[in-house]
Amino acid sequence: MAARSKARRRAFQILFEADQRGTSVQEVLADQIRLHRADDRQPPVSEFTMQLVEGYAPYTARIDELIATYAVDWDLDRMPVADRNIVRLAAYELIWVDDIPDAVAIDEAVQLAKEFSTDDSPAFVNGLLARFKDLKPRLRRDADA
Secondary structure, eight states: OOHHHHHHHHHHHHHHHHHHHTSOHHHHHHHHHHHHHHOTTSOOOOHHHHHHHHHHGGGHHHHHHHHHHHSTTOOTTTSOHHHHHHHHHHHHHHHHOTTSOHHHHHHHHHHHHHHHSOTTHHHHHHHHHHHHHHHHHHHHHHHHO
16 A cells, blocks of 8 residues: 555544544544654554644535535435544545545545445445535635635
């Protein structure tokens, strides 16, 4: 598995843990960094993982609004936790990270859905992110306004 894919998986796991614990992604990220420093058997947190988590954090509320708006027939709270956090991370990459091609952000999210969620999740994640991709210029402009 490529280094960026591993880093993205780790970022997803941090978002997932924060969601489950009801705490901020920054707090979980700091916990993971401290854990590695205290026990070198624990995996380090890569620079790319930190960039993804720290980059996502300021857009948390906006991304949840987008998911709630465009996830047809799904309430954010009823969505599988893995799907919710995969889409959160990928939406951040897709809309606000310019050096990651849209197709890569979507494909990586679909791969995470295949690994961590239900049989129906890859299609759901792909469809929702494709919608965000189509609306990207407007979504980014609205968020930055």
